[in-house]
Amino acid sequence: MGLQNWYDRHVLPKLINLACGQGQIMKRRAQIVPLASGHVFELGCGGGLNQEFYQSSLVSSFSGIDPHGALLDQATARARARGWKCDIREALGEDIPFASGSFDTVVCTFTLCSVDDPRQVMAEMRRILKPNGRLLFLEHGRAPDPGVAKWQKRIEPVWKRIGGGCHLTRPIGSALRGAGFDVEPLGQGYLPKSPRFASWNEWGVARRAGA
Known part of the structure; x- marks a missing residue:
């Protein structure tokens, strides 16, 4: 096992x-x-970082995927502790192992930055949503300020190596619109007390365009 593989397997999940x-x-x-x-x-x-924020009474079942198998046991344990019927699998977002039109809600937080093919992942999320379903997103990506965006582009090659393929320059809302979603922004801005090159966030609700 090379150093990069060891880092990705043992250090990166904890760092994330x-x-x-x-x-x-x-x-x-x-x-x-x-x-x-x-x-x-x-x-x-x-590892189930979102679990504490779901309203249990509103959730009928919980499913999810993650490429880091070491994190799945913790996510499953947290979901079961909430009393949910759950189905959590090790998989990639480019090939989500669930049937089309299966879900009322898809939740995507701080994930699109690190997938290999964001357009394919967004197409998969659109596919598994019911026609009237909603995608709830919270992502970091390309900043609107030219000076910050310039530094993002400079830093990104090194950042990707230490951050598990995390990109700094990917657009968020415009990318979702380009993937066939209608987007209702709920907020955007830099994280307080964080370096601007890594902290531009956008969050909101997206629905299948034309649904």
Whole structure:
């Protein structure tokens, strides 16, 4: 096992949980995740960082995927502790192993930055949503300020290596619209007390265009 593989397997999952579990990020999770209802699917459910924010009475079942198998046991345990029927699998967002039109809500938080093919992942999320379903998103990506965006582009090659393929320059709302979603923005801005090159966030509700 090479150093990069060892890092990705043993260090990266802990680093992701630590970085994505910081206080300001959790406050933003608290603004979007409670809107989930019905049969819920979470992309990149990881160690279950969103679990505390779901309203149990609104969730009929909980499903999710994550490429990091080491994180799945924790996510499953947290879901079962909520009393939910759950189905959590190790898989990639480019090929979600659930049937089309299965879910009332898809939740995607701090995940699109690191997938290999974001357009394919968004197409998959659109596919598994029911016609009247909702995608709840909270993502970081390309900043609107040219000076910040320039630094994002410079830093991204190194950032991807230490952050599990995390990109700094991917658009968020416009990418979802391009993938066939109607987007209702609920908020955007930089995380307080965080470096701007890594902290531009957008969150909101997206629905299948034309539904």
